[in-house]
Each structure stands twice: as structure tokens, then as C-alpha cells.
Amino acid sequence: MRMHRLSVLVALMCAVAVMFALGSCGKKSKSRAPEPPKAEELKSFRLNTMNGVLAANASIDEAQSADSTSKGALRIEAPGTGMTVKLVQTGPLNVDNCILIYRATFRCKELSGRAYLLMTIHFPDGLETMARGSEQAILGSVPWVTEDITFTLEKGKKPDNVTLGLVTEGTGSVWVNDVKLLKRPKPAF
Numbered sequence: 001m002r003m004h005r006l007s008v009l010v011a012l013m014c015a016v017a018v019m020f021a022l023g024s025c026g027k028k029s030k031s032r033a034p035e036p037p038k039a040e041e042l043k044s045f046r047l048n049t050m051n052g053v054l055a056a057n058a059s060i061d062e063a064q065s066a067d068s069t070s071k072g073a074l075r076i077e078a079p080g081t082g083m084t085v086k087l088v089q090t091g092p093l094n095v096d097n098c099i100l101i102y103r104a105t106f107r108c109k110e111l112s113g114r115a116y117l118l119m120t121i122h123f124p125d126g127l128e129t130m131a132r133g134s135e136q137a138i139l140g141s142v143p144w145v146t147e148d149i150t151f152t153l154e155k156g157k158k159p160d161n162v163t164l165g166l167v168t169e170g171t172g173s174v175w176v177n178d179v180k181l182l183k184r185p186k187p188a189f
Contacts (some may be wrong), residue, residue: 023138039101039182041119045088047177048072054086054163063133066144066177068103073177078111078165078168084118090162090181096157099180102131104165105146106174113170114139120163132167139170144177 031083046051050060061075076085102119117133133149153159164179 010031017189027174031062035046037185039128040183041180041182042093042095042100043088043181044124046070046181047087050166052088054088057083058085058087061136061175064144064175064177066107070092070177073175075130076166076168076174076176077170078113078115078170078174080112082113083168085168086163087165087176087179088163090164092158093162093181094158095183096153096158098153098183098185099154100131100151100162101148101180101184102150102162103148103180104146104166104176105165105178106166106176107144108138108175109141109173111139111141111168111170111172111174113168113172115166115168115174115185117147118165118167119149119151120136121151121153121159122163123162124160134167146178 014142028156033108048060048065053074055076058076060072060076062072064073065071066073066077074087098111100121100161102117106115106119114137121130122128122130131149131151135145136147138145162181167174168174
């Protein structure tokens with residue numbers, strides 16, 4: 001008799017667990033943040049040739065690449081002092097009231113200081129502002145990583161140029177590949 005009661009109790013507990021699991025299927029959790037809208041690509045630079053590259057202290061390293069589709073990556077030798085490397089410029093952009101996203105894939109080898117992304121946004125009135133990715137800095141010897149930095153453009157503020165670059169500190173080598181400028185709508189509040 002005791003064994004029968006135990007079997008009934010286990011069966012009831014299993015039924016309750018199944019009903020709970022089925023009842024929560026398809027329901028969205030209230031604690032989840034909504035996914036941000038997809039980002040739209042504005043400009044893309046593979047950086048496997050020197051075409052359009054602004055940095056005079058850079059070269060193409062054909063033995064390096066962030067993926068198998070690219071043949072080469074831009075190599076920068078950090079001289080030991082802090083250095084801002086201007087990689088590419090976009091020219092005028094017909095965008096405003098959005099979030100600009102600078103995305104790049106980069107790596108370093110034996111870098112004694114940090115390396116991080118820098119986006120400089122220039123406006124027709126001469127005003128210039130920057131977004132730095134110092135929180136996502138890499139140092140030492142790091143394999144390929146992809147990082148983003150963002151800047152929020154206000155309504156009516158259309159940049160006439162965006163410079164996508166990199167800051168290096170210390171000595172060592174940094175490679176950059178697959179640089180993109182994207183835009184995403186500002187979240188509605």
C-alpha cells in the first residue's frame with residue numbers, strides 16, 4: 001500500500017511538472033529586454049589593401065586575416081608612445097537621429113600597452129566629437145576579436161565625415177580587418 005501511494009505521488013509530481021513546462025511554452029519572459037533593431041551597414045572596409053587607408057605607418061600583412069575570405073590585414077607597428085591611427089574616412093553621410101556603430105575586427109601581438117577603437121565625427125559647422133572604445137581595449141597577445149563603439153546622432157545633426165581609427169599605447173603589433181560603420185534607430189522611450 002505504501003509503495004502504491006509513493007507511485008501515485010511521483011506520478012502527480014511529474015504531471016504538475018509537465019503542465020508547468022507546457023504552460024510556460026510560448027510565453028515571453030517579462031524580465032527580458034527587447035532586442036535592438038538590426039543595424040544597417042553604411043560603409044565597409046576590408047583593409048586587405050592600402051586603397052583608401054589613411055595611415056602612413058601601416059602596411060598589408062598577407063599572412064594575417066580575420067577570416068578565410070579576406071587575403072591580408074592592415075598591420076600597425078606601435079612605436080611605444082601613444083599614437084592615434086586614422087584608418088579610413090566615410091565622407092558625408094545622410095544620416096541623423098540614429099546610433100552610429102563603428103565595428104572592427106582586430107588583434108595584437110606582444111603589445112605592451114593598450115589598443116582600442118576611436119571614431120571621430122565631424123559636422124559641417126566645424127564641430128567635432130569622438131567616441132572611444134577604451135573599455136574594450138586589448139593588450140598583450142590577443143587573437144582576433146570584434147568590438148563595437150557607438151555614438152548617438154541627434155535629429156538634424158548630419159555628419160559630413162566620420163574617421164574610423166585606432167589608438168595604440170606601448171610597443172608591439174596590431175592588425176585590423178573588416179571595418180564597418182553601421183546605423184541603428186534610436187530606441188523609442
